[in-house]
Amino acid sequence: MRENCTTLYPNDKVARKVSEYADRSSIDLPDTLIKYHQWVLDTQPRSYFTISLLEARLLTWMARTVGAKRVLEIGAFVGFSMGVWANAVGPKGSVIGLEFSPEYAALAREQLLKHGYDNCSVVQGNALEVLPTLESEEPFDIIFIDAQKSGYPAYLRTILDKSQPGAARRLLRRGGLILGDNALRSALVVDQSDDNPATRTVPKQTENWSWGDVEHLDEFNRVMHSHDRIEAMLLPVFDGLGMGRLLD
Numbered sequence: 001m002r003e004n005c006t007t008l009y010p011n012d013k014v015a016r017k018v019s020e021y022a023d024r025s026s027i028d029l030p031d032t033l034i035k036y037h038q039w040v041l042d043t044q045p046r047s048y049f050t051i052s053l054l055e056a057r058l059l060t061w062m063a064r065t066v067g068a069k070r071v072l073e074i075g076a077f078v079g080f081s082m083g084v085w086a087n088a089v090g091p092k093g094s095v096i097g098l099e100f101s102p103e104y105a106a107l108a109r110e111q112l113l114k115h116g117y118d119n120c121s122v123v124q125g126n127a128l129e130v131l132p133t134l135e136s137e138e139p140f141d142i143i144f145i146d147a148q149k150s151g152y153p154a155y156l157r158t159i160l161d162k163s164q165p166g167a168a169r170r171l172l173r174r175g176g177l178i179l180g181d182n183a184l185r186s187a188l189v190v191d192q193s194d195d196n197p198a199t200r201t202v203p204k205q206t207e208n209w210s211w212g213d214v215e216h217l218d219e220f221n222r223v224m225h226s227h228d229r230i231e232a233m234l235l236p237v238f239d240g241l242g243m244g245r246l247l248d
């Protein structure tokens, strides 16, 4: 490498081929998860909310690598990524998902069961209020943040506050993972100039998103990187996956 730059792929065509190749060359997912994903694509107007199958493979691989048995997801939508965690932790593990929308929460509960995952529970409510009051008997091994982007810094603060070393009950275990999806948001966090086509294609304001949220994602990434209790890695694939390991 002549300069310190990780150029991912030269153009979209090559990137698509590489993504499909990586998909075929990565950890297998059970048919039931493939069908669940297809159900989301076929039935949900906001199917773009859900993670890709390649990201599902990465999350499965990570969960297995850290021996995760308990996963908390913030922003469950219709439950597909909860199903991914449920498959990864196995029937003796458990997954809790927080979801604001009563309709999505109900669909998530229904579809998780329909696809054979009975080790999941969905808590309906505003995760900004639910997370600080969540009582967990055992700490989680992984917390996956995938709700409204403006909430990421607050979710991170709460996780750290509620995971104090030596506390009788803590949210995340020592060595546990904090994962933040969409940490780069179509690269808008890094580049909002005309060079970035997302400045023309990403809407300024939707139900769960406004351009001002870029600042909150940037704050999340900065705190993940600079906090002395976290070792961070920001992966520039998918829509940016912020990853942090809790050190104490």
Ligand SMILES: C[S@@+](CC[C@H](N)C(=O)[O-])C[C@H]1O[C@@H](n2cnc3c(N)ncnc32)[C@H](O)[C@@H]1O
Residues within 6 Å of the ligand: 049, 050, 051, 074, 075, 076, 077, 078, 079, 080, 081, 082, 098, 099, 100, 101, 104, 125, 126, 127, 128, 146, 147, 148, 151, 208
């Ligand atoms: C990107 S989607 C999650 C996708 C899901 N993790 C998946 O991969 O299938 C974000 C979800 O967060 C939910 N959400 C937004 N704000 C929330 C909040 N304050 N508390 C809980 N859920 C919230 C939205 O209703 C939406 O379903």
